[in-house]
Structure formats: C-alpha cells, structure tokens
C-alpha cells in the first residue's frame with residue numbers, strides 16, 4: 001500500500017497554487033526518480049510503470065544507461081547549436097539514422113521539440129507543397145494542442161472550447177470496431193461507411209479535391225481511446241488520398257517507435273504515408289519532434305518554417321543513442337513486444353469474460369487498452385469504473401493512464417521484464433475485480 005505523506009500533500013498544494021496546468025491523473029503521484037521498470041515518488045513509494053510516462057520511455061524509465069551517457073557527454077560539448085542558422089553534424093547523423101528506418105523514398109526530416117510542433121510542420125508542408133488549403137482529420141483524433149494542430153484534434157470538447165474557429169479542417173468519422181456507426185455493422189462495413197463519408201459527402205458536397213491538401217490519421221487513435229481501425233480503412237484512406245492527389249499524413253507520435261512492434265505503426269496496415277510525424281519516444285526522454293517526408297515532395301522555401309530550438313544537440317544525442325540501441329536490438333524488441341502482447345491480451349480477454357465492467361480489450365503490440373462500461377449490453381461508458389480501477393492500481397503500486405471516455409491504457413516500457421508485466425497485470429486484475437464487485441453490489 002502506498003504511503004500518503006505530508007510532503008506529498010504539501011507539494012501538490014504548492015503545485016495547485018502556481019502551475020497553470022491542463023490535466024492530471026486522479027492520483028497523487030509526485031515523481032522523484034525512476035529506473036528500468038520502476039518509479040519512486042518523493043516519499044520513497046515505489047511504483048511499477050505501465051504508462052512509459054505517456055509513451056515516452058519505451059526503453060525503460062529515465063531512458064537506459066546508453067542514452068543517459070550520450071546526454072551527459074553532449075552537455076559538456078555544446079547544447080544549443082542554433083541549427084536554424086548554423087550547421088551541425090549530430091542532427092544530420094540522427095536524421096540519416098531515422099531515414100534508414102523509413103520505407104524507400106523518404107529523405108527529408110524537419111526537427112522540432114514536441115509532437116504538436118511536428119504536426120504544425122506537417123500542416124504547413126501539406127499546404128505549401130500542394131498549394132491547397134483544407135485538411136481532413138477524424139473525430140476522436142488527438143494531434144496536439146497548439147492552435148494549428150488543435151484544429152485537427154477532435155477528442156473532447158474541453159480541449160477545443162473557446163479556441164476556434166479552425167476553418168481549414170473538416171472532420172470525418174473514424175471506424176471504432178467496438179462502437180460502430182450503427183449497431184450490427186461489422187468492422188469492415190463501418191470502415192467503408194467512414195470512407196464513403198469522405199468521398200460522397202466531404203469531397204462531393206463540401207470541398208473539391210483541388211482544395212484538400214491532406215488526410216491526417218493516427219494509425220491507432222491514442223488519446224481518443226486506443227482505437228485500432230480495421231486494416232481496410234487505412235488501405236482505403238491511401239487509395240482516396242492517391243486518387244485525389246492529396247497527401248496521407250501518419251501521426252506516429254504515440255503509436256510509432258516500436259510501440260506497436262514495428263518502427264512505424266502504419267507498417268501493421270501494409271500502407272505507406274507521404275509524411276510521418278514522430279515525437280515522444282523518439283527523443284529517448286528528451287524533447288524532440290520530427291516531421292519526415294518523401295524526397296519527391298521537395299523542400300519548402302527557405303524561411304517558410306523554422307524554430308530556434310529544433311536540432312538541440314542534447315536531444316539529438318539522446319535520440320541517436322536510443323535509435324542505435326533500437327537498431328541493435330530490433331529483432332529482440334519485435335519478438336518481446338509480440339510475446340508480451342500475447343500474454344497481456346490473453347489475461348485481458350479472460351477479464352472481459354469474467355467481469356461485467358470490462359466491455360472491450362484491444363491493442364497492437366504494447367499499445368493496449370481496456371474499455372470500461374456500466375453495462376455490457378448497452379455499452380454505457382463506465383467513467384467512474386475507469387477512475388476507480390486507476391486509483392486502486394495506484395494504491396497498490398501500479399501507474400496507469402486513462403484515455404477516451406472510460407478507457408485505461410496499459411503501456412509499459414517495451415523493455416519491461418516478463419516478471420514485472422505479470423506483476424502489473426496481477427495488480428490491474430485485482431483492481432478490476434475489486435471495482436467490479438463494488439459496482440455490482442450497488
């Protein structure tokens with residue numbers, strides 16, 4: 001059981017007074033240090049990490065020794081290279097390393113400092129390279145919170161309220177196999193209905209293909225609820241983009257970098273996009289955003305885009321060390337992600353059969369989630385159940401994050417030991433069982 005101390009309470013109170021924050025999990029975690037599979041708070045409470053700190057620490061909490069060594073070495077040489085105005089070798093080397101991981105035809109990388117910046121760049125690239133103004137994205141999507149990317153985001157009202165208008169975006173429905181557009185629709189039928197909406201409504205009645213620059217998609221919707229679309233949907237998106245001379249942009253900020261078992265999440269669908277955005281895990285714990293485009297798309301005019309801190313050498317050193325580790329351990333990583341997925345999905349499917357509050361379990365690789373419901377038949381979202389499961393798990397030393405309306409993500413570092421994966425699943429199941437019993441007694 002976690003010990004709640006005065007020190008924790010005081011720190012949280014000071015935080016609430018001064019920090020202008022947007023959201024916090026419903027548990028009082030004040031982090032102090034972390035290593036491998038574990039995190040310690042400021043009162044020495046120890047937690048197993050099933051969050052990867054929002055999908056960042058793919059190779060263990062606080063990166064691994066190799067990443068930390070590269071950071072320390074670089075700090076003593078030069079931190080900020082003013083890459084907007086001067087040349088430096090490290091960003092070039094890192095960009096070459098990223099391109100090495102990409103499908104053929106990709107040869108351009110733009111570096112920024114976050115996911116939302118990577119999306120801003122992709123929006124600008126799409127518009128500048130096609131000379132078209134509109135962008136299609138999806139309901140449930142999360143592409144960031146700066147004003148450009150926020151236009152594409154459509155995960156919850158609280159993120160957009162009072163901030164619009166976003167006149168360059170049109171949203172289309174995203175196929176959710178658990179909650180199809182109409183009851184009884186199978187996943188592929190739902191996928192095709194969403195595609196039909198783009199072709200028969202948006203491109204026929206709203207904006208012509210001469211005006212739509214790109215379609216932005218998350219291969220697996222993240223913040224919107226860890227929704228894995230049918231393969232057919234992504235394949236059809238590629239067709240629609242190609243036939244209408246629009247770019248397909250894959251937002252891999254949460255799902256990329258081996259989270260789904262592949263370097264690019266889109267590889268799971270057998271489709272190649274025209275632009276990819278990456279961030280989060282790409283920096284091995286340091287802030288990085290990257291927008292990676294096909295060479296054939298060309299460059300934007302010098303001066304059309306840039307930023308003071310893109311290409312920061314400490315971030316580049318961390319990213320490169322992390323990428324080198326990933327390349328050396330590629331086969332092992334892929335195999336381990338598959339094995340851990342198999343184990344976790346088996347346990348989750350069993351929980352779905354046993355507990356009334358578990359409506360759906362889903363995921364690709366180690367991008368896994370459970371959706372909670374009040375009633376399996378009506379599928380009414382179980383937001384209270386979700387929160388109670390997260391809190392109970394925290395009290396017993398397991399860190400989890402929510403997403404969507406009533407979904408819990410289970411996203412341990414890819415390198416977590418099998419023993420700790422089992423331990424985490426035991427704590428999670430204990431929470432589900434307890435909440436399930438409590439709820440059914442009411």
Ligand SMILES: Cc1ncc(COP(=O)(O)O)c(C=O)c1O
Nearest residue numbers: 114115116142143144222253254
């Ligand atoms: C798919 C996706 N795109 C973009 C972003 C925005 O990234 P950042 O928070 O680094 O701006 C996120 C963050 O959660 C994300 O999951």
